[in-house]
Amino acid sequence: MSSDFAELAGVCDRVLVVRDGVVVDEVRGDNLDEERLTALAAATDQTAAEVAAAPTAPAAASDAGARSRRAARTRQAAVGLAMLVVVALLVARTPGFLLSSGFWDVLRQAGTPALLATALAVALGAGAFDLSVGAVASLTATVSASVVAAGAPAVVALLVGVALGALVGVVNGGLTVLLRVPSFVATLGMLFLLVGVTLGVNGGLAVGAPAGSGFLLLGQGFVGPVPGIAVTVLVVVAVVTVLWRRTAPGLRLRAAGDDPAAARLRGVRTGAGTLSALTLSGTLSGLAGVLLASYAGGATARDASLDLLVSALAAAFLGSALTRTFLFDPATAALGSLFVTAVAAGLIANGLSDEWLGGVQGVVLLLAVVVSVARRRAVGQVVIF
Incomplete structure (x- = not known):
């Protein structure tokens, strides 16, 4: 409509x-x-x-219509080609960073960011912001590492982290739907709240997972030559993408994000859709935090919430530029995250300091948003201005 x-x-x-x-x-x-x-x-x-x-x-x-479709395909191809050119230039300068084990290292590093980008794409696609994804991942990384350090099995740590993320998502959804707090405001407040909670849990100290723990296999194990974390993320993103694109609940979420008034006229419960999207976003963020703790061997004392958020935003908006109509999509968001991770790894291989990575991700985010709003003031299902 x-x-x-x-x-x-x-x-x-x-x-x-x-x-x-x-x-x-x-x-x-x-x-x-x-x-x-x-x-x-x-x-x-x-x-x-x-x-x-x-x-x-x-x-x-x-x-x-035909002209518009041709223009959309041309723009999609141009964005994809530009991404390939950037990676090719980095490989040309330092071939080793994507050859042999370097390729698998990039896949491992992209695991957590890809899940966070997928979570953010689901929320944005349903017409809601979720600025708490990075803070949720940081909290669940700390909590899951603490649970394992206390002697609990890996499966318990996994379930606790995922459940905690889902709980935060439900709270975000409740604030947005029941109390009518804009999702941008609700999740921004949740971000700072979770940063404080995380510091309270770890006491300002790093939390390490015991060496030899089965928990470490989630992020450090391999399935043949392929990192286990890459397999896990691929399966999760594939399932979420099928739900998003091919099922009635996914269609309702996209309809609610595209035009809430029209969706309500067609019988879609937009409030329930927002609650579901933010809950799913929180759940995926919780899983991302667990995998982050497993990959890193524990949780650091440094708060990385904003870094994780900027990376996820850059990937989600870049992924929307890969679609025909600038719609947010879980699969393209994950691809965007793989590109952002590869660029970061390539720049480090070329001598760039880690301290500049946040700035690089910010530039990617700005470019992706500029491409999306070059001809209108909205991208996908979210109004920017």
Whole structure:
């Protein structure tokens, strides 16, 4: 449902035109262009029957939908090609960082950021911000490492971390839906709250996981030559992507994010969708924190919430630029995260200090947002300005 005729012509194969509560015409194929839709919807001097009977312009001149689709494909290809060129330049300068074991190292490093980018894409795709993803991961990393250090089995640490992330997601959703606090404000407040809670749990000290613990296999183990963390993340992202793209709940979440008013008219419970999206985002962030603790052998005393958040934002927005209509998507967000991680590894291999990585991620985020909002003030399902 849209009143943007250029958008309809660009993304639809068939359009029903409604005027004064009545379907007045159906437009498809070569007839689907912005001028025709405008005439039908506005009931200009011609009647709907007269407009339908009028001769159409040549396809090369009138098929705005085809032109829009070609432009979208060109832009997608350009963004993807630019990403490949950047990685190729880094490889050309320092070939070793993506050859042999370096490739697997990049996959291992991308595990946690990819899950956080997926979590953020789900929330943004449903029309909500979740600025607490990095703080949730930091907290669950600390808690899961503490649980293992106390002698609990790895599976208990995993369940505790995931459940804690889900709980934070439910609280975020409750604040947003029940108390009508904007998700941006609710999750921003949650970010700072969790930073304090994390410091209270670890006492300002690093928490190490015992050497030889089965917990370390989650992030440091291998399935053949492939890092286990990469396999886990691939499976999780694939499942979330299928749910997002191919199931009725996923369609409802996307509808609620795209146009809440229209979604409500079609029977979608947008409040329940926001709650579900933020809960899923929190759950994925909790899992990311557990994998982070396992990969690093514990949790550091340094708060990395903002670094993790910026990386996830950059990947999610970059992933939206890889889609035809700038929609947030779990799979493309994970691809964006892999690119951000590879660029960071390449720059370090080329002599860049770790202290500059946050700035590099910020530049990637800014470029991705600029690409997304170059022609409008919204990207995907979220209004930027």
